[in-house]
Amino acid sequence: MKNDLCVEPAEIQAARFDKSADLHAQAACADARLLGAMAEGDQHALATLYRHRGALIYSLLVRILGNEMEAQEVMQDTFLQIWRRAKRYDPARSSAIAWMIMIARGLAMDRLRARSRRSMGQVAYEREVASLEVEIHGVHQSDHDELATACACALNHLPESQGRALQLAFLRGWTHEEIASANGEPLGTVKARIRRGLLALRKILKDYHA
């Protein structure tokens, strides 16, 4: 099942995306400034950053962990890590939101690894993919902004094998080798799918900012 917004006429989508792209560009600059202020000990900056990015990171954590209670615990750990490591953020290396997402994902992966010994194989693969399908289509569309909707549309329009590999790698922490082994596919193929999937989604952001 595809999202209704994904079938919106291209002209209407373009007008909506232009406005949304400006907002996200401004938000990216604001994120970097807030991290700089947090590096100086400004707790108000942390509060502002939480208001701006809390929903995004929390949604990602819920998606990864599949459990709101655990997501809330990891959410707390994530922002504490952001607070502690704000001095080490380098704007020349990555965007602020990417840096924060990587912190959140890293903590969530630690929680996933600590949860239980993960079973591998085709059965586990199918089960994980099924959970991802439910998550993808179970988000609250009413809270989405245009860019998030576009990203969701782009993810859903990826080739099925590519989308699954990408989500298993990013949201479930499966390695390239594990995915290749579970699918019985060459490792190079899986690597290429994942890389191309990330670049395809990145193109959505690039188009918005352009």
Place this chain on the structure above:
Amino acid sequence: MPEPYSPEDEAARYVLNEFTDEERREFESRLAQSSELRTLVGELEEGAVALSLASSGRRPPPQVWTRIEKTVKGMTRREAVPAFWTRWWRSGWAAATACLIGWLLYAFWANHSGPPDPSVSVATGTQSQPVIGSPDPPWDKTAKVPWQEPAPNNTVLELLQARAQEVGALRWQIFELTNQMTRYSQALNHQQALLSESSRLKFFQLAPPAAGSNATSPMPVSPELQRAMLIAMGRQLGWMTSAPPVSSAAPEPTRINYEGVNFVDLRPGSNSPPASIASPQVDPPQVETHPVITSEPASVASAPTNAIPGFVSGTNAVLAFDTSVAAAHSELTFLRSAPDGQNYSLGTAVLGDNPMVVTIPFVASSQLSTITVIGATAQGGSNLLGQFSTQGLLLP
């Protein structure tokens, strides 16, 4: 067969955090040197952001932020405390606080040597120390802090509060004692200044024995003595211009005649009176200065008729004589009776026809003494002209 190295694959593994710690360090070192690799990683990270955006739509419950805020504030306080103490130590407050703590500990120790008597004021310090001043001074109604046996459930805080009150009372007492000592010191300095002030005069009369020692009414003074006293006062106060003495051969006392008044200075080593005007010497008195020690004053032959006027100025006593108080050409002997019973001669002077003003050392020593003036006539008789104690004149 291992796959060939691919920067794109390595970048994807880096973004997806599939590296071991060693592999990550190695890749980051390459990342720092290769702008192309950084660009590639950046693009993949943006793809990860887009993937995350596709998942958004949930909002964390409010308690999540509450916990984060509380934790961050706690972390900030813990980090701020060492920095504060570091600055505090460097700013020198450490020494001041150490002194204060030491003083408080001493006060605590001094008051904790034993359970004090409830009737003893804490403000007086320890029990072995004497009470200075009023045991319950009006300036500190809270000074009396009786000892109370602590209840079994008394906390350390209550004990510290009690000690703080005791320390406060002690501080008040020290403050008041310091003030009292300052006031006494100022009063003493003021009195000493008054005594040494030559412009401050205190008048008195030597009453003849016939008038009785308790005579309080002023005795008649001859006009010549009144005039001599006025001139002596003017000289003492510096109203009259100075002039060298007519004759001042040491060790004899200074002899000056001014306006018909003979001035004799019996102070030891005094060759330059405070003020004098030279004038034709009409009748210089004959002065003898032979300090002698006698066991008793000279015998009294007859009583004089009038009182001898005088005044005290600084450390000197000035007495005026003329024929109304002593016989003409009689020899006047000035004795100082010490408390040990010995009489010391301050000097002698012969009264001429003119009135004579004699200056004698009034406070030769810190001990109180009695000044006696005896007049001896040429016929061999002697009269006790007057006697006074320095006690009543020393204290203004």
